[in-house]
Amino acid sequence: MDTHGEVVIETRGLAKRYRGTPAVDGLDLRVPRGSVFGFLGPNGSGKTTTIRMLMGLITPTAGSARVLGLPMPGAARSVLPRVGALIEGPALYGFLSGRDNLVRYDSADPTADPRTRQARVGAALDRVGLTGAAAKKAKAYSLGMKQRLGLAAALLQPRELLVLDEPTNGLDPQGMREIRALVRELAADGTTVFLSSHLLDEIEQVCTHAAVMARGRLITQGPVAELSTGARGRLAVGTPDPERAAQVLAAHGVRDLSTVGERVSGALPEDPPDLAELNAALVAAGVRVRAFGLERASLEDAFVALTGEGFDVAG
Numbered sequence: 062m063d064t065h066g067e068v069v070i071e072t073r074g075l076a077k078r079y080r081g082t083p084a085v086d087g088l089d090l091r092v093p094r095g096s097v098f099g100f101l102g103p104n105g106s107g108k109t110t111t112i113r114m115l116m117g118l119i120t121p122t123a124g125s126a127r128v129l130g131l132p133m134p135g136a137a138r139s140v141l142p143r144v145g146a147l148i149e150g151p152a153l154y155g156f157l158s159g160r161d162n163l164v165r166y167d168s169a170d171p172t173a174d175p176r177t178r179q180a181r182v183g184a185a186l187d188r189v190g191l192t193g194a195a196a197k198k199a200k201a202y203s204l205g206m207k208q209r210l211g212l213a214a215a216l217l218q219p220r221e222l223l224v225l226d227e228p229t230n231g232l233d234p235q236g237m238r239e240i241r242a243l244v245r246e247l248a249a250d251g252t253t254v255f256l257s258s259h260l261l262d263e264i265e266q267v268c269t270h271a272a273v274m275a276r277g278r279l280i281t282q283g284p285v286a287e288l289s290t291g292a293r294g295r296l297a298v299g300t301p302d303p304e305r306a307a308q309v310l311a312a313h314g315v316r317d318l319s320t321v322g323e324r325v326s327g328a329l330p331e332d333p334p335d336l337a338e339l340n341a342a343l344v345a346a347g348v349r350v351r352a353f354g355l356e357r358a359s360l361e362d363a364f365v366a367l368t369g370e371g372f373d374v375a376g
């Protein structure tokens with residue numbers, strides 16, 4: 062479907078082993094241009110290792126990676142200036158103001174014209190909503206403000222691709238919302254954003270596409286909407302007669318039933334019964350139905366269906 066030019070990241074059989082133990086194993090990743098691409102996986106599933114290979118920070122044990130059409134790490138010198146990256150928290154000088162931190166970053170870029178530096182720094186601060194706090198020392202910034210300042214540094218130059226490693230990690234809900242809103246805005250401006258996360262709901266909220274990793278391997282990738290439709294939704298019935306309801310549902314092929322208080326839910330079979338008839342059957346059996354409906358399958362359901370494991374977000 063995608064022609065080569067529309068793919069901004071492409072890996073083939075990409076692998077990294079540490080002392081023989083695979084951290085990333087045979088990864089074939091395709092990130093379409095213009096997507097907000099979520100790289101999802103529990104902690105330790107190989108996300109950071111992959112990002113480090115994509116950015117040319119470490120060499121793969123096997124396989125290859127192309128970023129913006131060019132091989133990495135070979136073409137790092139021409140690729141990296143076109144990519145804004147925020148990996149493992151930004152390196153900031155606490156004793157400098159937010160603005161002066163950006164001036165330092167900009168001065169370190171040999172292609173950046175010093176005459177237009179203040180304008181670039183001002184625009185970047187504005188982009189991330191830090192103009193009002195620009196004169197404050199970075200050490201006085203909240204974690205969310207530090208992340209935004211790191212993003213501003215990545216945005217000093219126009220970028221085709223932004224690579225963000227766990228950009229909301231450690232942030233409070235407000236900080237998370239700010240970063241997510243910023244990611245959406247950047248994407249709306251046409252920048253492809255590749256972001257890693259161990260938070261399923263974050264990927265569902267901000268990403269158009271996702272790849273799911275587990276134990277160093279790619280489980281699936283594609284548009285977020287398609288990934289979750291792969292897993293069937295669950296039927297949920299609210300009733301003061303949960304036992305009776307469970308019996309009727311089981312008799313109609315509903316599997317994996319669970320009852321919590323006055324709520325019975327279960328998975329519909331391959332060949333689902335007509336829902337109106339199922340509802341009527343419940344009522345006919347004397348079940349008082351308060352609520353009846355299908356719950357949309359989430360990416361979490363898809364993950365569980367694909368890996369047979371729960372999505373462990375601990376740690």
Ligand SMILES: Nc1ncnc2c1ncn2[C@@H]1O[C@H](COP(=O)(O)OP(=O)(O)OP(=O)(O)O)[C@@H](O)[C@H]1O
Pocket residue numbers: 079083084085102103104105106107108109110111259
């Ligand atoms: N430099 C290293 N030396 C040895 N093992 C490593 C090294 N870097 C990563 N690993 C191992 O590789 C595996 C994948 O780690 P990686 O950091 O890529 O996962 P991750 O999905 O990014 O998780 P996290 O969100 O915790 O960083 C882990 O088992 C980790 O312990």
